[in-house]
Amino acid sequence: MADSELVFKKSYKCPICDSSFKNLTVKQGRARMESTDFDLKINYRSIEPLKYDIILCPVCGYAALERYFERVSVFQRKNIIDKICQSFNSVFEDKDEFDFEDAIIRYKFAFLTCQVKMSKSSELGFLCLKMGWLYRSYAKSLDENETKKIKELNKLELDFLDKAYNYFEDARANEQSPICGMDEITFDTLLAGLCVKLKKTDEARNYIGIILQNRDALKRVKDKARDLKELVDEIENESEE
Ligand SMILES: [Zn+2]
Incomplete structure (x- = not known):
């Protein structure tokens, strides 16, 4: 369609x-x-x-x-x-x-x-996040033979997600929840996911720990945090090989 x-x-x-x-x-x-x-x-x-x-x-x-x-x-x-x-x-x-x-x-x-x-940092972060995701979709929409363009788009995606992460960290420290309409647990889950994507494994573990210790986090949210933890383990194992 x-x-x-x-x-x-x-x-x-x-x-x-x-x-x-x-x-x-x-x-x-x-x-x-x-x-x-x-x-x-x-x-x-x-x-x-x-x-x-x-x-x-x-x-x-x-x-x-x-x-x-x-x-x-x-x-x-x-x-x-x-x-x-x-x-x-x-x-x-x-x-x-x-x-x-x-x-x-x-x-x-x-x-x-x-x-x-x-x-505010939250607004800038949200814009960078969406822009990063937009580049991801753009890359996915292309024929896989277009390797040069895809590589360029993948790099732009990571650049914008990295910017988003930095703005969001600042927002988390200095702005009141809800940030960009997300409650605290959702926002931390987003940050954990961004850290995994950016291969910031220490930071990812930190956010995953915060989610798992949060008594208000629903089971499906904690399950998601455990999935992210597995991805972090994989990244660390790969880098040791
Ligand atoms: Zn106008």
């Missing part, structure tokens, strides 16, 4: 320039879940919803993830107008679906917005 059958044009009002515009959004309940990766990335059949996660105002260039789109202070708004809108001159074609390259451009605008907004 083509993406265009699973998305629709949703109306938004830009909190910066007040323009009304439409943004492609995945229809609710239409993306079918297929599997979950160990760092909690959810994979869907026939669509990658991450491609549609950035709302971008085509008039002024302001861009953000939906959960942060409306959250702009007077000070941030002024900065965005001065540093983004006044020099924004990109033209976006009216499309009925996005490919990965379209999505990457949208994420880049969201990063620019985040920098100018001086966003």
Whole structure:
């Protein structure tokens, strides 16, 4: 099934320039879940919803993830107008679906917005996490003969997951839970998964220990932590060989 059958044009009002515009959004309940990766990335059949996660105002260039789109202070708004809108001159074609390259451009605008907004670490981390996952999906979507491009995308994925991890560590130390809408245990499970992906085995063991000792953690969460522990053992055994 083509993406265009699973998305629709949703109306938004830009909190910066007040323009009304439409943004492609995945229809609710239409993306079918297929599997979950160990760092909690959810994979869907026939669509990658991450491609549609950035709302971008085509008039002024302001861009953000939906959960942060409306959250702009007077000070941030002024900065965005001065540093983004006044020099924004990109033209976006009216499309009925996005490919990965379209999505990457949208994420880049969201990063620019985040920098100018001086966003919290959690917001930056969430953006880096989604960007890393987007590169993973992009690599998976290619024919396996395209080894050079796949290698490049795998590297970009790890770069962004590493950035996400660093922002999230900072958020965990300095921000109140829930962070990015995740409760403490889910957030720690995400961090443990990222550490495994990044082969930071000591840090992974630390988070896994925190989850296993948490009396509020459900059995399935602890089982997941034990699975991660096995992966850490494997990584360590490999590096000893
Ligand atoms: Zn705007």
